[in-house]
Amino acid sequence: MTSSGGDVARRGAAAARKPWLVVFWLIFICSYAGNQFTPLLLLYKQVQNYSTTVVNEFLGIYVFGLAPALLLAGSLSDRHGRKPLMYAGTVAAILASVSLAFSEYGTTGIFVGRWFAGATVGIAMAVGNSWLKELSEGPYDLAADPQAGARRASxxxxxxxxxxxxxxxxxxxxxxxxxxLPFVIHVVVTLPFLVILRSVPETSTTGGTQGPLWNQLKIPAAGHKRFTHVVLVASPWLLGGAAIAYGYLPVLLSDASGDWGLGYATLLTVLTLVVAALVQPFAKRLDSPDSARGLVACLAVTVVGFSLVVVAVARDSLVLGVVAAVVVGVAIGFGLVSSLLEVQRIAEPEDLAGLTGVFYAVSYCGFLVPAILSSLSQWVPVTVLLSVLVALAVLTTFVLLANYRKHLPTGR
Structure with a gap:
């Protein structure tokens, strides 16, 4: 057996002992596929000379792969099983990177790659998160605490x-x-999982197709008042914060960053997300089924982070931009863990993946914020628009506080 084959065999053996680890790394590589494009926007503008409009189209096509996957894949996996959908997500991740690797030959490869990247992230979020949650409890992981699934997925x-x-x-x-080269590296890392995935047990027990397709896509838990009045109120701010911190802020500070604009964009992206990962153990402690304090903390920190963004842009300060990214990262970490725990408490087993998909679909609406602000900046100064965003975040915090008291029980 080759060393490569030996590695696959060893990973497969590890999967038999801790199957949740495989799904953890599947979500990792799908998220990797979705975000490796983000810091390269300046590269496509400066090296390949694409216009701002075309670059924005590269970003926009991602949503057309993401939204259907979020809304369809979860419900389909609730009926037909997690494994077939995650196979599809893994293949989509490979196709995304293969297509983007040929980006220098024209826009078609970029558009196709971005569509597949959106699809793979959508499947990973809706299906992978649910599968990881189910594998992070008995009989698959008897040592895990009740919050382990949401924490690991986030x-x-x-x-x-x-x-x-x-x-x-x-x-x-x-x-x-x-x-x-980045896309080739991702393909090499992802390919072994097409083999390793076979060793992961199926956890969906609803048992095949039931009725017409429309019935498969219904998500009863999506009407739960705790979900509509608490979780969905906060969700757009989670990834809206990410879009501002490492999507829009590097553009606004491009004059200050000069030739290091690409490196600065990479720094803000990585810093925001690493901080979001590091604070998740603290987010676990904040969560409570008897309050919404985790989500309230998320919004309160978001207000601080957006306020720092306003000051950073007003002063053209790279240092303050870094500080703002750190604070927004804290908010994202708090919000993701708290939201996923809320979703997992609300959902029935047969619509857990579907409800997770709805949550992420609404959350990703936050990525539209930079495009909206950019359009309005033709008539209104950016600092004024960002200040309005801060005010809206404050208002949303008070709305959330009022709503959770009305819809306190998380139970069904």
């Missing part, structure tokens, strides 16, 4: 997103291979 997502951006950004900043 950690895999944030670390994968951070590492994908870090690898791609560093290669692009310090070499001439940034247009293809």
């Amino acid at each position: 950690l895999a997502f944030t670390l994968g997103s951070a590492v994908g951006a870090l690898v791609a950004g560093l290669i692009a900043q310090f070499s001439s291979m940034g247009e293809w």
Whole structure:
């Protein structure tokens, strides 16, 4: 047996002992696939000379892969099993990187790659998170605490997103291979999981197709008042914070960063996501089924982070931009763990993946914020628009406080 085959065999044996580890790394590599493109935006503008409009289209096509996957994959896996959908997500991750590796030959590869990247992240979030939760409890992991599934899923997502951006950004900043090498590396890392995935036990027990397709897509728990009035109120701010911290802020500070703009964008991306991962043990302690203090803390810290963004832009300060990214990372870590724990308490086993998909679909609406602000900045100064965003975050915090008191019980 070759050393490569031996590695796959050893990983397969580890999966038999701790199957949740395989799904953790699957979510990691899918998130890696989705975020490795983010720090390369300046590369496509400066090296390949694409216009701002075309680059924004590269970003936008991601949503057309992401949204259907979030809304469909979870419900389908609740009926047909987690494993088939995660196989599809892993293949989509490989196809995304293969397509993007040929980006220097035209826009088609980028558009196709970004669509597949959106699909793989959507499947990982909706299906992978639910599968990881189910494998983080008996009989698969008797030592795990009740919060382990949400904590592990959130950690895999944030670390994968951070590492994908870090690898791609560093290669692009310090070499001439940034247009293809990051994607080749990702393919090499991902391929073994097509074999390892076979060893993971199926956890969906709802038993095959039941009725027409429309019935498969219904998610009864999505109407739960705790979900609609508490979780969904906070969710757009989670990834909206990410979009501002490492999507929009590097653009606003591009004059200050100069030739190091790509490296600075990479720094903000990685820093935000690593901090989000590091604070998750503290987020676990904040969570409580008898209050919404984890989500309230998320929004309160978001207000502070956005306020720092306003000051950083007003002063054209790279240092304050870094501080703002750290604070927003804390908010994201608090919010992701608390939201996923809420979802897992609310959902029935047969619609856990579907409800997780709805949560992430609404959360990803936050990525539209930079595009909206950029459009409005033609008429209103950016600092004013960002200040309005701070005010809206404060208002949302008070709305959340009022709502959770009305819909206190997390139970069904």
